[in-house]
Amino acid sequence: xxxxxxxxxxxxxxxxxxxxxxxxxxxxxxxxxxxxxxxxxxxxxxxxxxxxxxxxxxxxxxxxxxxx
Amino acid sequence: xxxxxxxxxxxxxxxxxxxxxxxxxxxxxxxxxxxxxxxxxxxxxxxxxxxxxxxxxxxxxxxxxxxxxxxxxxxxxxxxxxxxxxxxxxxxxxxxxxxxxxxxxxxxxxxxxxxxxxxxxxxxxxxxxxxxxxxxxxxxxxxxxxxxxxxxxxxxxxxxx
Numbered sequence: 001x002x003x004x005x006x007x008x009x010x011x012x013x014x015x016x017x018x019x020x021x022x023x024x025x026x027x028x029x030x031x032x033x034x035x036x037x038x039x040x041x042x043x044x045x046x047x048x049x050x051x052x053x054x055x056x057x058x059x060x061x062x063x064x065x066x067x068x
Numbered sequence: 069x070x071x072x073x074x075x076x077x078x079x080x081x082x083x084x085x086x087x088x089x090x091x092x093x094x095x096x097x098x099x100x101x102x103x104x105x106x107x108x109x110x111x112x113x114x115x116x117x118x119x120x121x122x123x124x125x126x127x128x129x130x131x132x133x134x135x136x137x138x139x140x141x142x143x144x145x146x147x148x149x150x151x152x153x154x155x156x157x158x159x160x161x162x163x164x165x166x167x168x169x170x171x172x173x174x175x176x177x178x179x180x181x182x183x184x185x186x187x188x189x190x191x192x193x194x195x196x197x198x199x200x201x202x203x204x205x206x207x208x209x210x211x212x213x214x215x216x217x218x219x220x221x222x223x224x225x226x227x228x229x
Contacts (some may be wrong), residue, residue, distance in 0.1 A: 026142060027167035028069035028083065034169060040228045043168050 002065040008036040010054045010061065025049050076173070076225030077218070088165060095158035102151030108133070109144040110207045116203045125201070164222045173224040181216035185209055 011021050017020035018036075024028040025046065042050070042062075045059075051058040070088070071080040084092060111133045119128035134141045163174060189204050196203040 022069070028071050028169065030071045031167050031169040034228055040169055040172075046168060 002038065004040060004063045004065050005035060007032070007050060010056065014054070021050075021053070024053050029062050031048075061062050070170045072173075072229045076222045076229060088162060091158050091162035091165070095155045095162055097155075098151045099155030099159065102148045102153075102155055105144055105148035105151060106207075106210075107143045109141070109148060114207050116207070117202055120202050141187065169228055173221060173228060176224040177217050177221035180220045181213050184216055185213040188212060 007021075008018055011018070018032045022032045025032070026049070026066045027046065031040065031042075035042055047058050051061055054061060069083060069085075072078075073080050081089070101192075112131050115131050116128045120126065137144060163171060189209050192204045192209075202221040
């Protein structure tokens with residue numbers, strides 16, 4: 001079962017670049033790009049870091065595919 | 069922070085910070101020196117294996133490599149082991165500073181290639197018990213491992229990167 005992500009949407013809402021978000025999250029820009037395109041599912045630690053950066057619950061950023 | 073380029077075969081050097089460049093640079097230099105020394109030292113063994121396989125088991129003529137180095141010949145292997153160990157330690161230090169995608173790719177590639185190489189080595193050793201052909205060659209297994217590592221690394225980068 002895959003994961004649907006809203007990282008791209010939330011990042012654009014805040015006007016951040018992938019590089020800015022990557023620096024804040026302590027990962028590479030490539031990792032942020034892969035998360036946004038759904039190729040890479042982050043660890044729980046990174047998911048929680050992103051949730052903290054976006055100031056939103058983790059389940060509003062990542063959802064299991066098939067769940068509404 | 070590490071960024072893959074060329075389908076995972078290389079990386080964006082300018083994306084690394086100063087410390088990353090230092091660690092990766094020392095690791096790559098030490099590994100290259102260690103690999104070159106190992107190649108020189110193993111020439112006899114590789115030639116011998118190839119000759120035996122190609123000639124139906126006949127003993128090969130001497131290559132004279134060991135004579136060229138004289139008493140220093142065993143130290144070629146010691147220097148190679150030291151250089152490769154330095155390369156490994158610095159790569160480990162470099163890896164620790166990278167993010168989870170890099171480490172997931174590395175774990176996937178190293179895990180699969182090592183498992184398959186060990187399995188191949190074991191099958192080769194068992195098959196060689198009968199004496200039909202020479203026992204496992206470290207150099208050939210190391211080469212197979214390197215090829216598998218590259219293939220699985222590229223596969224992981226295509227999947228996640």
